[in-house]
Amino acid sequence: MPDLVAVTFDFWDTLLQAPDAAVVRAIRAERLLAALSLAGLDVDPSAVLGALGEVVKEFNRRWGANEQYTYLDAVEFVVHRIGVTLTPELHERLVTAFCGKELPQLPPLAPNVVDTLIYLRAKGIRIGIICDVGLSPSMVLRSHLDRHGILDLFDHWSFSDEVGCYKPDPRIFEHAAAGLGVVPEQAAHVGDLRRTDIAGARSSGWFAVRYCGIHDDHDENAGPEGDAVVRDHADLPDVLGLG
Ligand SMILES: [Mg+2]
Incomplete structure (x- = not known):
């Protein structure tokens, strides 16, 4: 060349x-549950984990189809799946929780x-x-x-x-x-x-x-x-x- x-x-x-997918999913679930709890919402952890599993499948489908799918779509999907009512403040908190910069390990x-x-x-x-x-x-x-x-x-x-x-x-x-x-x-x-x-x-x-x-x-x-x-x-x- x-x-x-x-x-x-x-x-x-x-x-x-790339970090292990199951580890990332567990961290995201923990953070989302903490944000929901701060807003006074008690959500079944397995429902959040399940929704996050669906999110990965949906991302892979959209990636293969060359259709953009971002963390904002993912948060919207999770919120819809667990059936909570969003305030702008809770939305902000969930987005921050979902894509938080700091993983425990870089x-x-x-x-x-x-x-x-x-x-x-x-x-x-x-x-x-x-x-x-x-x-x-x-x-x-x-x-x-x-x-x-x-x-x-x-x-x-x-x-x-x-x-x-x-x-x-x-x-x-x-x-x-x-x-x-x-x-x-x-x-x-x-x-x-x-x-x-x-x-x-x-x-x-x-x-x-x-x-x-x-x-x-x-x-x-x-x-x-x-x-x-x-x-x-x-x-x-x-x-x-x-x-
Ligand atoms: Mg690669």
């Missing part, structure tokens, strides 16, 4: 290790990713993020990067809740290319999922690298294979011709 100018990274299971960085980002930058490569945002909004994801001290290593961000579509939609890759000032032939994307990261990058004319160091998406039915596959971010410079 002699003309490479920019590299973008997926967020979960590429830059940071999700860990992928091994060797920081050294690799620093190396690529030293080679003059522009660095971006292309991320399908789940139920934690991009403001929370940015704060995770900030708490790890690496927010400044990125030149541009394309978060789906700010762009308005999910990978593999070419518009989110165009958003990233425009922000980084490159054409597709000058860009590579690194991510773990075939359906979104790899299919999206390849169909947009980017060089696609599948990172399998945290989650190995070996299901060939899910989408195409990357132009390269790395298990360790330390191997990225070599496959990008920058070693």
Whole structure:
């Protein structure tokens, strides 16, 4: 790849290790129940947990259909499911409880990713993020990067809740290319999922690298294979011709 100018990274299971879904659901349930209790509402914990399970299913359905689904939709769904009457104040409290910034544990960085980002930058490569945002909004994801001290290593961000579509939609890759000032032939994307990261990058004319160091998406039915596959971010410079 002699003309490479920019590299973008997926967020979960590429830059940071995604937290366990059951743990996140339990934390959200606890926070929502505390907010409801503050408002004098005594709600069955299993009803909240059940609603949060439904929310994840609904998110996955909408994600696959490329229809935006955010934490606000999730809160609305939970409120409807448990049947409480909302005041503006309670709505605010529930939203804050649902997407609270501070997890008890900051999700860990992928091994060797920081050294690799620093190396690529030293080679003059522009660095971006292309991320399908789940139920934690991009403001929370940015704060995770900030708490790890690496927010400044990125030149541009394309978060789906700010762009308005999910990978593999070419518009989110165009958003990233425009922000980084490159054409597709000058860009590579690194991510773990075939359906979104790899299919999206390849169909947009980017060089696609599948990172399998945290989650190995070996299901060939899910989408195409990357132009390269790395298990360790330390191997990225070599496959990008920058070693
Ligand atoms: Mg991912």
